Amino acid sequence: MRALVPTGPETKTVEFGDVPEPEPKPHELVIAVEALSINRGETFLLADPNPGWRPGKDIAGTVVAAAGDGTGPRPGTRVVGHPWYSGWAELAAVPAESVAVLPETVGAESAAVLPLAGITALRLLRRSGLGYGDRALITGASGGVGHYFVELAAAAGVRVTAVTATAERGSRLLELGAEAVVRQAGDAAGQYDAVLESVGAEVFPQALAKLRAGGLLLQFGQASRVAPVLDFFSFFRGPKQARIEHFDYTIGERTYGAELETLVRLVEQGRLHPEIGFTGDWGQAPDAIAALRERAVRGNIALTVK
Incomplete structure (x- = not known):
């Protein structure tokens, strides 16, 4: 499958590559990614990536394979998810306890910018x-x-x-x-x-x-x-x-489903408004990363996976 993989040099940062499809653990489901977001911390890690590491912590899409342990949403369900890494791909494995179901009124781009920042x-x-x-x-x-x-x-x-x-x-x-x-x-x-x-x-x-x-x-x-x-x-x-x-948001509870549900509910009710300052398709990821590093983006970045 296609994914955005680190190139190492800061000039380009990521490029498309072919990688194996995810092999989910029993508590993980697989999402066909429709939109992703880029966070500033990921841009710093891209400057000197660890071997085998791929970025991607904010995604939205549709479940294509349920978790083996029976937890989480069923295939065909639209969700937002917060994987630990490797979300910038056509498919991503995400712990079932770190996803939230999306109502039809919340689009994939608006959902994808919720996890880490929200x-x-x-x-x-x-x-x-x-x-x-x-x-x-x-x-x-x-x-x-x-x-x-x-x-x-x-x-x-x-x-x-x-x-x-x-x-x-x-x-x-x-x-x-x-x-x-x-x-x-x-x-x-x-x-x-x-x-x-x-x-x-x-x-x-x-x-x-x-x-x-x-x-x-x-x-x-x-x-x-x-x-x-x-x-x-x-x-x-x-x-x-x-x-x-x-402050480190990962200290303490390391499952995020409840908070994602809260964020989605607030967006659906018009009480929380994702601020998206850069949109495009995922081929524009290098440009988006450069803009984020230069602090030229207001709010979040949302890229669609095509």
């Missing part, structure tokens, strides 16, 4: 402990996770300030429920119960300085690919008992 946003909101009336600051807010987090948090009554580079991207975040939009973390007014930081470099200390006493900074990305420098003397002179935590 699950991360849900788990960030849960981990942050934010609730009605709390204040949150999120950097890199115009990325896939940022759009979902802003809309989900605002719906829960959280007062969100979003950091994004352009007025055009900021206007969309305001539509999704952000209370305020700023160009730089240092421009955010007041103090925040939680800061969600995904850029690194000089943005990290700027965002950290915005925490209230006892506040929590969740570091969930490094979009700049530049390590932040933290002056601990300034940190200790700052908000009392503030905390910094590295």
